Every structure is written in C-alpha cells, then in structure tokens.
Amino acid sequence: MIQIFLNSLVAALIASAFLTTAISALSSGDRSLAKVPARVGKQRHPNTDRRS
Incomplete structure (x- = not known):
C-alpha cells in the first residue's frame, strides 16, 4: 500500500x-x-578544376 502511494x-x-x-x-x-553567432570556416573545394 505504501509502495503504491x-x-x-x-x-x-x-x-x-x-x-x-x-x-x-x-x-x-x-x-x-x-x-547565435557561429564561426564558419573557409569552404575549400578540392575538386575544382584549375587549368591555366
């Protein structure tokens, strides 16, 4: 009874x-x-095509 209570x-x-x-x-x-201010790093795209 006490446990139920x-x-x-x-x-x-x-x-x-x-x-x-x-x-x-x-x-x-x-x-x-x-x-909320958030710190966002520079986005790097390693697969960009850099032809010169």
Missing part, C-alpha cells in the same frame, strides 16, 4: 517537473529565436 507521489512529481519545463519553454519563446 510512493509510486503515485513520484509520478506526480515527474509530471509537475515536465509541466514546469514545458510552460517555461513556451513562455520564453522569444529567446529561442535569437541568432
């Missing part, structure tokens, strides 16, 4: 943590649209 309590805690994470992610949707 503890399992239910753990399930409720996990569900509340998931809902808290989902609500905070949805409410801060503006942050996900921010541009």
